[in-house]
Amino acid sequence: MVESAPTSVRIAAVIYLVAIVAFVLGPLAVVVGVSFTAGDYITFPPQGLSLRWYEAVLSSSVYMGAAITSLKLAVVVTISATIIGASVATVIHRGRLPGTSVLSALFLAPLVLPTIIFALGLLIFWSAYFGRTSFAALWIGHTVIAVPYVIRTTLAVLSTSDRYLEEAARTMGAGPWKAILHVVVPQAMPGIAAGAFFAFNISFDEAIVSLFLRSPEVITLPIQIYTQLEYSPDPSIAAASALMIGLTVVLIFVIDRVLGIQRVAG
Amino acid sequence: MNKLRTDLLIAAPGFLLLMVGFLIPVAGILLLGVRDANGVLTATHLSRFLTDPFYLEIAWRTVKLSLIITALCIVAGFPLAYIMARGSARLRLWLIISITLPLMTSVVVRTFGWMVLLGRGGLIPDTLNMLGLVRRNYSLMQTETAVVLGMTQVLFPFMVLSILGVVMRIDIRLEEASRVMGCTFLKSLRLVVLPLAIPGVIAGSLLVFTLSASYFITPSLLGGARLPVLAGSIYETATRTLDWPFAAAQSIILVVGVLMLLIPYARLSRRANG
Amino acid sequence: MNAVQLDNISKSFGNVQVIKNISLSIAKGEFVSLLGPSGCGKTTLLRMIAGLEGATSGTIHIGGKDSTRLPPELRDIAMVFQSYALLPHLTVLENVMFPLRMRKIGNRAEQRDRAVAALKLVQLDHLTDRRPRALSGGQQQRVAVARAVVSSPQVLLLDEPLSNLDARLRESMQEELILLHRQTGLTTVFVTHDQEEALSLSDRVILLNGGRIEQEGAPKALYSVPRTRFAASFMGSTNLIDAELQPHGDGARALLSDGQVLLLRAKHSAKKRATIMFRQEDAILAPEPDNAALSRGALIASVVTQIFLGARTRYVLDLGGHMIRCLAPAGQFYAVGDKVELKISPDSIHVLED
Incomplete structure (x- = not known):
């Protein structure tokens, strides 16, 4: 079909593609560009080249504190979201519980419902029952957001796997738990792993829930950047942002390796 | 029975999280917004919003911006989805990576990029100035254009991916058949691919509209205090004035407003599906 | 035009x-x-x-x-x-x-x-x-x-x-x-x-x-x-046999590996090895011949297996070491191992180019 598209259309398509990619990636490229500036102000193109703002970020206790909080949070969220997401996906995939379709709609609801609403709800709920917001509140909030992604990637793999393998395992003498451990989990592994990386990325980059539930003790990296942006922007923001972009790029390629980014996106 | 118990046990942590972390907080909001201090049903908070021209303007701006953003995403997204679907697997992979990168980058980072591009002395105002279109020291910050640009960049991938999913499933023979029957390439896009891609366009629009109506970080950084949107107002009310019932009421208005626009649209989608 | x-x-x-x-x-x-x-x-x-x-x-x-x-x-x-x-x-x-x-x-x-x-x-x-x-x-x-x-x-x-x-x-x-x-x-x-x-x-x-x-x-x-082996085998069920061709009267004859002979209408002046073909429906089966028929030079094959097709039965036969297929009316029946006579008109046998 592409072969029979007229030349004029194909030229237009190439120009359009270049423009779209510039539009989508341009802002990120600018951030990376700014981070290498030698000047004192946020300017693009950067003035001179230096790593001084990276040094500034890496030696700043504020940034590093926020980064450590974000990392800790992302790690525990990854663990909880992966375990919960993978088990829920297994149950949804089997479809034996009554009302499975309602169930899966409920578990995927955090993807659709505006995050701000649930963030506000969590803030009010937490304050009413537990007082001041804390690390644990963020943990729960991020896990709720990350679980649907793990469910989706796991289901994507399970839906293409052989339904009868588990039953086959049972006929070979494996109990229900052993069948899950030795047959279902290994089968779903690419999906679970991709979901785990997703969960990590979501928690590490999340800003809405973090903003609502922030307290002086729990400032994540995105919140630190946000605060800096509002009050005293300098190129250290660009350096911190560039580091976050770098992490995301690594995660995308890892996810593509593990599961294929097309299956995740589709 | 035994099987069911196993399944329930496996899903139990999920249920617990869903209850505590999602359902109860969301239900709490819905109740808080329509009750007074004594727990009696009241419309005070809702009517406060709906009668104050300041808030109505916020609501109108939210709807307007979301509509513009959704329309832009459709216009820019459909051709990309088509090219991705019909291009080589390699091209498709690189384009997917290009559009998922901003999607997976923190919203603050993305928005920061736009602030640099659009602010005073930024690349875009400087270029416009060089072309003689604007005065020196012009800034696009604090404008609706800035909000629309920043939000479109973020939300456009959602549109592309949902159209892509549908176009990938359109049999390429249909396009070939239409060509053999006398359609030019562009006519075949308009008369065959576009009508069949409508479900994807609708699904993408629902997603983009909902998300753009509920984002507040990008609008507050790029639009600033002069251009508040509904989600931003909820955030301000909840964290600055600490008037939680009113914040909850605004949340209800956001959800109901989005639903009111979405339900007829979703019905349209069912009709398009035949 | x-x-x-x-x-x-x-x-x-x-x-x-x-x-x-x-x-x-x-x-x-x-x-x-x-x-x-x-x-x-x-x-x-x-x-x-x-x-x-x-x-x-x-x-x-x-x-x-x-x-x-x-x-x-x-x-x-x-x-x-x-x-x-x-x-x-x-x-x-x-x-x-x-x-x-x-x-x-x-x-x-x-x-x-x-x-x-x-x-x-x-x-x-x-x-x-x-x-x-x-x-x-x-x-x-x-x-x-x-x-x-x-x-x-x-x-x-x-x-x-x-x-x-x-x-x-x-x-x-x-x-x-x-x-x-x-x-x-x-x-x-x-x-x-x-x-x-x-x-x-x-x-x-x-x-x-x-x-x-x-x-x-x-x-x-x-x-x-x-004309070719590909065309012959693609166009329906066909028997292909490698044999030595010799000139014979108006036509030619094909020498099978066990010494039996097939007569062809096609003219061949020189001796050469070639592939000959005939359709499975062109071979007619008859019960095992007596000595008189044998002396006429009747072709003898043995039944390897039979497949019942309803209106007809398909037989796989061993003809001098070559496996060939032919169709017989449902009324006829031969058991595995039976010797049968095979009648093929010289007009139905063709020599392929490759």
Whole structure:
């Protein structure tokens, strides 16, 4: 079909593609560009080249504190979201519980419902029952957001796997738990792993829930950047942002390796 | 029975999280917004919003911006989805990576990029100035254009991916058949691919509209205090004035407003599906 | 003037040449089949006539007009796809009107009338307002045919249109296609991998192999006198035997490895090894002969296995170390291990070129 598209259309398509990619990636490229500036102000193109703002970020206790909080949070969220997401996906995939379709709609609801609403709800709920917001509140909030992604990637793999393998395992003498451990989990592994990386990325980059539930003790990296942006922007923001972009790029390629980014996106 | 118990046990942590972390907080909001201090049903908070021209303007701006953003995403997204679907697997992979990168980058980072591009002395105002279109020291910050640009960049991938999913499933023979029957390439896009891609366009629009109506970080950084949107107002009310019932009421208005626009649209989608 | 004229057409995908220098003319009103196994290039050739694939070299004339570089919409053709390719968002009638609308043939009312007439031709004029998805496979196929004939194109291209139908439906659709061709007189190019289909439908069969024309001709000629081993084995169930040929009277004789002899009508002046072929239905089985018959030089074979087919039984026989197949009427029965006499007319045995 592409072969029979007229030349004029194909030229237009190439120009359009270049423009779209510039539009989508341009802002990120600018951030990376700014981070290498030698000047004192946020300017693009950067003035001179230096790593001084990276040094500034890496030696700043504020940034590093926020980064450590974000990392800790992302790690525990990854663990909880992966375990919960993978088990829920297994149950949804089997479809034996009554009302499975309602169930899966409920578990995927955090993807659709505006995050701000649930963030506000969590803030009010937490304050009413537990007082001041804390690390644990963020943990729960991020896990709720990350679980649907793990469910989706796991289901994507399970839906293409052989339904009868588990039953086959049972006929070979494996109990229900052993069948899950030795047959279902290994089968779903690419999906679970991709979901785990997703969960990590979501928690590490999340800003809405973090903003609502922030307290002086729990400032994540995105919140630190946000605060800096509002009050005293300098190129250290660009350096911190560039580091976050770098992490995301690594995660995308890892996810593509593990599961294929097309299956995740589709 | 035994099987069911196993399944329930496996899903139990999920249920617990869903209850505590999602359902109860969301239900709490819905109740808080329509009750007074004594727990009696009241419309005070809702009517406060709906009668104050300041808030109505916020609501109108939210709807307007979301509509513009959704329309832009459709216009820019459909051709990309088509090219991705019909291009080589390699091209498709690189384009997917290009559009998922901003999607997976923190919203603050993305928005920061736009602030640099659009602010005073930024690349875009400087270029416009060089072309003689604007005065020196012009800034696009604090404008609706800035909000629309920043939000479109973020939300456009959602549109592309949902159209892509549908176009990938359109049999390429249909396009070939239409060509053999006398359609030019562009006519075949308009008369065959576009009508069949409508479900994807609708699904993408629902997603983009909902998300753009509920984002507040990008609008507050790029639009600033002069251009508040509904989600931003909820955030301000909840964290600055600490008037939680009113914040909850605004949340209800956001959800109901989005639903009111979405339900007829979703019905349209069912009709398009035949 | 030929309806379709291909001159020295070649096509490569990357480094792979799938069509190798094919020249072909199709007369107006002719029904031509492109026959061959998958990967022989038959569909590619059809798609090149349609303009869906470009030619790497060579020229294509349709209706006398050089169409080599024309996009499909500017060629006066119609095509029925294997998957039918009915537009799912349009009704049956709208589908059939589509080519008329795109080619701006007649006004709205005329388009409607012509579309209804075309649907009547395939007996579907009562389903005009249905969506394609609500039709059975056979009905979809008829809509696709109606949509293709409605604009009275120079050439009608059919890409394995019957392959998705079940056996019974396929038979009745074959009959309808023959009828339709007679009624419309459209020049038709039909792609198939099913030799029976090609033989029963067409005026001329083009047998393709590896991107080249292996052999072409009227169905009868192609079936009974295949020139090559490929043509012989592709065109129906065939017995191939390597034997030594010797001149013998007016014709020749083939010496089998166990010393038995087959007589041929074909003339061969010199001794040589060659492949000879005969159809399984051309060998007649008789009970084990007596000594008198043996002295006449009767062919003796032994039964290896038999397969009951209903009206007939297929026997696999060992003829001097060669496994051959032949068909016997259901009334005859031979057990495994029986010796039988094999009668083959010298006219039915052909010598292959390779």
